[in-house]
Amino acid sequence: MTRPPGRLLTRFQRLPVVGRLVLAVALAMTLVLTGAAGLVYWRVEIALDGQLDEDLTAYQHTLDRAVRSGQDLPAGPNGSLRQVLDTHGRILRSSAAVRAQPLLTPAESAAAAHGAVVRRDIGALLPITTGTLRLRAERVTVGGQPRIVVAAVQRGHRDEALRELLAQLAFASGLTLLAASYVGYRTARAALRPVERYRLGAAALAAGADASPGLRLEVPTDRDDEITRLGHTLNRMLDRLAASAAREHQFIADASHELRTPLTLMRAELDVALHRPRTAEELTGTLRAVDAEARRLVTLANALLDLEQLGSGERIRRVPTALDRLLDDTCAQYRTAAVRDSRTLTVTYDQATVRVDPRWLEPAVGTLLDNALRHGRGAITLDARARDGRLCLTVSDEGPGFPPEFLPHAFDRFSRAEASRTTPGAGLGLALVAAVAASHDGSARAENIPPGATGTTGVTGASVVLDLPC
Template identity: 65%
Template structure:
């Protein structure tokens, strides 16, 4: 159908899929049937013409010999006719059915007089005409004078056979085309019926249906079935995504409400009665803390949104040791005030990563370890077969077992730390950075603390 005229293509594309398939089948079958019918007709016509020409040639020879010998022409095949003309085209001898009817044109007479053999048909196959003939004319010399001998045979039986063949081919082709179109229609409808069910299911989902899944046969493995499984998988992902979004909105509302409520309470207390300058300063410091908490939360959400919508991160070659040193430096003072150490073990090699995102991700891991654990913190890095493995290990009590499966969810925090500092977005940011690099992040307990591992292609 790509060969359709340009003006017909919009009309064809507007047709339903079933109609387009049936039309394609019908057009293709029409071409095939027309070709097959044409081949059959040509073979039969060739055989009939060969037989007719053989009879005509044999009869012509006998007529030529009879004219040369000056004897009565012998009888020819059934329905044969004859005519003998002089050099000027006057009829000397003619079958009774022909009488003096001229069979040759002036040009044909001239060609025959110069020695050419003329063969042609009189009358046509369609529409039906009477006295259809095939004639052959040749020049014969008799007693030094030229004669034109015309042999003719009737084509009635031959034409009737061809007309009957045309009618049978047309009937057979028409019935075959109808049957093929019907089978194509039924096949297309049956093949697209699951697609219509899937469309109805998608329409139900658009109308707000919950927990919708498509009915996919379990005993098949064709393209439509695989489409159904893919759509069901997509619905699973959409439902999980919607659930995460609902949980995100609920958690974000809670996280935003808490500092706003505290600020409102502080301001209400400050405005309830006159306060000293020291008390007002303390109130402002408390409000400033909550404002900073809101800013940190907004920045974290914006970073996560940017990571989620960025198609490609900007990788560049960077020294691994320098990258880790830059990530650790802001946390050394905090660790020193608490009497803790942060150690780094890294090879002096180059890695191909986006330092803009990886450095704060490492910083989040160090901040979590310093905030929620005890003892020293160890950051190790190793490069093997094109992959960078970063581990941050602490000496605390580790993650609660029930918290590990959701440690990287947004706003996920262990119950013991929900009242502490932090928004619960640190590990979610770490996982987003790992995913943006095409890697993974996971957390585990070591028996002597917790370990968070980043595995990235570099």
């Protein structure tokens, strides 16, 4: 019963990769060896047949001359046969071995009588038989009477040579196929051994990722082939998975740490309110306190979610944006706050169009202005310059600046300077600014303005710079 091609293909696809490679090599080599063997056999057969035909033709011509001259039929090569027939197929003269047995069939006799040259092989190459012949018959005229002269020579040596060639080709092809399959198997195993090692390593790392998050696959550094690049790709994937897990752990830790305080305060306020009867004024105060903590929770949750969204690798959407409109719209609300605090907010910018994501850049600039209003003093300056494909945004004030020990940690989550701990905030503003810069393939830095840099002796200040490609 023949299997459907689809089922065979399914079974082939279920084989291991090594098995499929070896089978493919074996099939390819079988086709190549069969073609090569067929070509060799064909060329040798042509050569042997050509030699046999030359001998048969020469013997035929000898018989023709003897029949025309009335001489006895000469003996030909060893094992050869000869006959002379009339046009009706009756044997007139013959070799002793086939004295009463005509070598031609009636149809062949008739064809030869009409002038055709008849050629035919008697016996097959396989299976092995005796008495294999190649005969040739043609019409000759003797004394005005047509006669058919038949010459036949033995094919034994030719057939034996071809059978020996077939055996040698089969033996050599079989050995070559076995050797090619073995080499293909060893090569496939050697090529896939690193893949299996990577798989085992990745499985071990996955099983012990929590205990050893920094472990990576061992990849040779002195090679640059496909398997090595696969190892580097897997290591990069492991790095991203580790970074994702670290962000997840950090998010959970940050959320649990920062959400605990407002929730505890809310619970305390509610417990006090429920402990004994309270007046309307006291209940109103409790509700206002709970509302303030709820707002703080919402602000904190939004900031954490924004940071997680940026840190998860979400692709920003850069669009052509007019720099003047972006900054004017962002600074509008902060100008009012600055006037209320008797401070000035000066905005300078280039008339340029930049490719940024305003969804994220606007809140980042707003965060810097809000920090300058809440933690700084004096005039606030926002300067934006677009030069050579980069946008440099600087927000500075004339306050006391950052504490030196705080500068290295200014963009860490929940990092707050001692002087700012009494003001509202969760310490996520600069972390969000740094995340926005990183998502634009840029950077953010915080620095203090040294005395005299603003033109006024003894005045310092703080400055935060966003450097983005645009």
